[in-house]
Amino acid sequence: MNKIDNLIKMANDISNFFNADPDKELAADGVAKHIMRGWEPRMRHDIINHYQQGGSGLSDLAKMAIAKLIAQTKV
Amino acid sequence: MSINKEQDFGTPASTEGQTVSLEIDGFAVTAPVGTSIMRAAASIGIDIPKLCATDSIEPFGSCRLCVVQIEGGRGMPASCTTPVAEGLKVCTQNPRLADVRRGIMELYISDHPLDCLTCAANGDCELQDMAGAVGLREVRYNPVETHLHAVKDESNPYFSFDPSKCIVCSRCVRACEETQGTFALTLDGRGFDSKVSPSQNQAFMDSECVSCGACVQACPTATLMEKSVIDHGQPEHAIVTTCAYCGVGCSFRAEMKGEQVIRMVPHKDGKANHGHSCVKGRFAFGYATHKDRITKPMIRASIKDAWQEVSWEEAINHAASEFKRIQAKYGKDSIGGVTSSRCTNEEAYLVQKLIRAGFGNNNVDTCARVCHSPTGYGLKQTFGESSGTQDFDSVMKSDVILVIGANPTDGHPVFGSMMKKRLRQGAKLIVVDPREIDLVSNSPHIKASYHLKLRPGTNVAIINALAHVVVTENLMDETFALERCDVASFEKWKTFITQDYHSPENSEAITGVPAADVRAAARLYATANNGAIYYGLGVTEHSQGSTMVIGIANLAMATGNLGRDGVGVNPLRGQNNVQGSCDMGSFPHEYPGYRHVSDANTRALFQQAWQAELSPEPGLRIPNMFDAALDKTFMGMYIEGEDIAQSDPDTQHVLAALRAMECVVVQDIFLNETAKFAHVFLPGASFLEKDGTFTNAERRISPVRKVMTPLAGYQDWEVTQLLSNAMGYPMNYSHPSEIMAEIASLTPSFSGVSYEKIDELGSVQWPCNEQTPVGTPIMHTETFMRDNGKGLFMLTEFVATAERTNQKFPLILTTGRILSQYNVGAQTRRTANNAWHSEDRLEIHPHDAEDRGLKNGDWAGIKSRAGETVLRALISERVQPGVVYTTFHFPESGANVITTDNSDWATNCPEYKVTAVQVSKVSQHSEWQQEYQKFSENQLELLEQGMANG
Structure with missing residues (x-):
């Protein structure tokens, strides 16, 4: 799996866990926090770039979370 | 130093609290009710x-x-079986007793070889001691028939069995039953014909014996004797240290002759093992002086070059200059490293300190990434601390034991024996595992009440189904949940888990487990006075590893099975110091004590102590390091004591990353698989050659003590210090105790830990601080460790793994360990343990084997989406149809050539336990295996060339 595909899968997998929360705002916060606290800056930079280019392959919740990530921090 | 024999009180200690007073030989004694007269006498120095x-x-x-x-009283009772009672007056020595004892000894000696001077037990023989103690001066009997010509059994590689010296005391038989729980030995025959017999008069190696050594330990004569003692004679001094194999962390006496280890004897006062051992810790220590040990530093420009032996100074300077060159060319974040769960706490701490402070980034990770990182995450989220909740002894108070994805009798054998003892006492057992582990029905006098034989990859569906039953049938301990846990999260979780799709009936199609069994198991666990959960890598090594850990925590909180003896959530850690290496800040996002690198206060504390600017950003995890290497942004790596080329998943991806890097520095005792891709080799020290501490699965910090000089001249912490100084970040420790003092000063849960305390107490369980100065056997007794003190329920939706079976890959491969080999096998493969397991095999159900025309011993090709390898087939009904199983102890097996890069969502712990494969009958090794063999042979030639030139 290439690098960006791997990051997309990672973001979607994280989203799958938090998606259990019926409150999608809270779920997206959970995903964003998880990525912020666990991903090295290069990885965050790459997934944000991918999101900004349309975010193909990212789940809806992952997209919501990355939007929050962008709002929270500059990478 | 001396051998300092441990006192034998004759019978076990009583656990009763009430005491009685009596008189023995005129001396007043007070002893707990249930104590034998023999033990009470021994406690005041009277040895009967x-x-x-x-x-x-x-x-x-x-x-x-x-x-x-x-x-x-009447007659002459045996003091070992007669309990103390209030007011007794006991006489242990008088002429009548002396006569009886002499008579008994005379009978024993009349059928015993009188070869004391040349006997291996000379100087350590209880029969000899007793002959002296009773004053035996003559043997009047001249028996017509004796056992003196009985034939020795030399089949076990580590000990011999000489029945001519056996006094049929049954200690070995009882040790095998009571201590080990294997029941491999029996007393066969009656009267004169009575003899100790492995199984049904078989040789030890042909019997069920697991070579734990309990019988050897119990034998009072030279009947069962370590071959190393026969070869080298009795040891002359002993040093207490800690085993370097699994996460049980057994305490051992290294019994020495000068700098040579004669034998490793389990330490009676060891609080993790209470004098018991397994075949690895007891006997498989010979790797430490194996001829494959590399004891000189080596460097080379490329992995195609021969190694060149150099001085320590040249090797260290070369590594440091390469790391600096790479950082200058690719940036500060282009290098990193891996700490080891096989190394000490102090060594792991120093490596992460070097990386954070010396390299200037947080690119540090550890092998827990591929085993228990989901435990760290899941338990931190729910309970507030990344660790198990109990001490091992807690299991002896459990009424129902739920074992999930663990195989204690193989993976954690000494704890497994303790668990078996509790099960024989009547505790109930539930096993959740795709495979029939020995505990299910293959251990004497033990049978699981329920074996939930689920499909691999469906753990979360099962734990949700169990929880669903607990909630909907109102089997919860709501008082506990409401008082001790976050109420909002509890209510939310109840709403979630009550939904009908979690019911056992609806989950059955996913898990394959009959709903009735799930319901019955849930009721059994939830209604137990004390229900305890033990789990292993069958829980963590999944794409939902962290979710499952959280699900387990939810179940324990909902049933109130936390915070006291006999209950809890207990991860059985794989390696000796996997708990410790995680505690020491080996993860890229956490400092020692599991504090996030982004936390400004914590970072300021470390910056002040380490006198260095520290990055607030998380670093790369091991798999991310590989990706970055292939992306040309991560080009140098310092690997201490890990073999990522063999142990990490998707081998071809790992090897490509290692090949892509410009400087790989490996510090190890052997030229392991990773070292074949290295540019600098720094020879490491085995656990026998270093001082430090290991932390076991019950958070017990135990001493590791140097019993021999490091073969390469340095302990591993000294090598890291040399490298740090060469990198320009000064370190000046003169002993690991100074490193522990620094850890204690910076880590609240370790603030009360010191070498002095460990020496005084023998070991100590963290948290150990002002509030808990002698440590914490059981956690969360009053409050949880989260900031608000409340346990947190989290929602655990089942998400099927992306690793799916289909027509092309119709079987699921799952992996595991066996008793005699240890992880990548670097240690145990270099011992006689190969006598039990000399190759990895593929267990396959008879139906699946028949479909493929496979017979026992045939070569089976195993193909996955990641790669292909070949193993010999072992037809077995322990696996269910559709599931195949293998171990991963031999590099040539290429077990990880077929595992994929699928991983846990939270931690990237690889999904070793679920790989879709096809199996077919083949006639030769796979292409990868053939290439591996050529590459490996070439690397060994390059090593030999280097050694010859050196």
Whole structure:
């Protein structure tokens, strides 16, 4: 799996866990926090770039979370 | 130093609190109710002669050497089987007793070889001691028939069995039953024909014996004797240290002759193992002096070059200059490293300190990434601390034991024996595992009440189904949940888990487990006075590993099975120091004590102490390092004591990353698989050659003590210090105790830990601080460790793994360990343990084998989406149809060539336990295996060339 595909899968997998929360705002916060606290800056930079280019392959919740990530921090 | 034999009190200690007072030989004694007279006497220094009694097993009363007289009592009772009572007056020595004892000894000696001077037990023989103690001066009998010509059994590689020296005291038989729980030995025959027999008169190696050594330990004569003692004679001094194999962390006495280890004897006062051991820790220490040890530093420009032996200074300077060059060319974040769970706490701490402070980034990770990182995450989220909740002894108070994805009798054998003892006492067992582990029905006198034989990859569906039953049938301990846990999260979780799709009936199609069994198992666990959960890598090594850990925590909180003896959530850690290496800040996002690198206060504390600017950003995890290497942004790596080329998933991806890097520095005791891709080799020290501490699965910090000089001249912490100084970040420790003092000063849960305390107490369980100065056997007794003190329920939706079976890959491969080999096998493969397991095999169900025309021993090709390898087939009904299983102890097996890069969502712990594969009958090794063999042979040639030139 290439690098960006791997990051997309990672973001979607994280989203799958938090998606259990019926409150999608809270779920997206959970995903964003998880990525912020666990991903090295290069990885965050790459997934944000991918999101900004349309975010193909990212789940809806992952997209919501990355939007929050962008709002929270500059990478 | 001396051998300092441990005192044998003859019978086990009583656990009763109430005491009685009596008189023995005129001396007043107070002892707990249930104590034997023999033990009470020993406690005041009166040693009553004995042969069939030893304090690791229950009294038997067969030798009669320990007889005493009790004022007002009849006859001469055996002191080992007679309990103390209030007001007793006991006489242990008088002419009548002396006559009886001499008579007994005379009979024993009449059928015993009188070769004491040349006997291996000379100087350590209880029979010899008793002959002296009773004053035996002559043997009047001249028996017509004796056992003196009985044939020795030399089949076990580590100990011999000489029945001519056996006194049929049954200590070995009872140790095998009571201590180990294998029941491999029996007393066969009657009267004169009585003899100790492995299984049904078989050789030890052909019997069920697991070579734990309990029988050897219990034998009072030279009947069962370590071959190393036969070869080298009795040891002359002993040093207490800690085993370097699994996460049980057994305490051992390294019994020495000068700098040579003669034998490793389990330490009676060891609080993790209480004098028991397994075949690895007890016997498989020979790797430490194996001829494959590399003891000189080596460098080379490329992995195609021969190694060049160089001085320590040249090797260290070369590594440092390469790392600096790479950082100058690719940036500060282009290098990193891996700490080891096989190394000490102090060594792991220093490596992460070097990386954070010396390299200037947080690119540090550890092998827990591929085993228990989901435990760290899941338990931190729910309970507030990344660790198990109990001490091992807690299991002896459990009424129902739920074992999920663990195989304690193989992976954690000494704890497995303790668990078996509790099960034989009547505790109930539930096993959740795709495979029939020995505990299910293959251990004597043990049978699981329920074996939930689920499909691999469906753990979360099962834990949700169990929880669904607990909630909907109102089997919860709501008082506990409401008082001790976050109420909002509890209510939210109840709403989630009550939904009908979690019911056992609806989950059955996913898990394959009959709903009735799930319901019954849930009821059994939830209604137990004390329900305990033990789990292993079958929980963590999944794409939902962290979710499952959280699900387990939810279940324990909902049923109130936390915060006291006999209950809890207990991860059985794989490696000796995997808990410790995680505690020491080996993860890229956490400092020691699991504090996030982004936390400004914590970072300021470390910056002040380390006098360095620290990055607030998380670093790369191991798999991310590989991706970055292939992306040309991560080009140098310092790997201490890990073999990522063999142990990490998707081998071809790992090897490509290693090949892509410009400087790989490996510090190890052998040229392991990773070192074949290295540019600098720094020879490491085995656990026998270093001082430090290991932390086991119950958070117990135990001492590791140097018993021999490091073969390469340095302990591993010294090598890291040299490298750090060469990198320009000064370190000046003169002993690991100074490193522990620094850890304690910076880590709240370790603030009370010191070498002095460990020496005084023998070991200590963290948290150890002002509030808990002697440590914490059981956690969360009053509050949880989260900031608000409340346990947190989290929602655990089942998400099927992306690793799916289909027509092309119709079977699921799952992996595991066996008793005699250890992880990548670097240590145990270099011992006689190969006698039990000399190759990895593919277990396959008879139906699946028949479909493929496979017979036992045939070569089976195993193909996955990641790669292909070939193993010999082992037809077995332990696996269910559709599931195949293998171990991963031999590099040539290429088990990880077929595992994929699928991983846990939270931590990237690889999904070793679920790989879709096809299996077919083949006639030769796979292409990868053939290439591996060529590459490996070439690397060994390059090593030999280097050594020849050196």
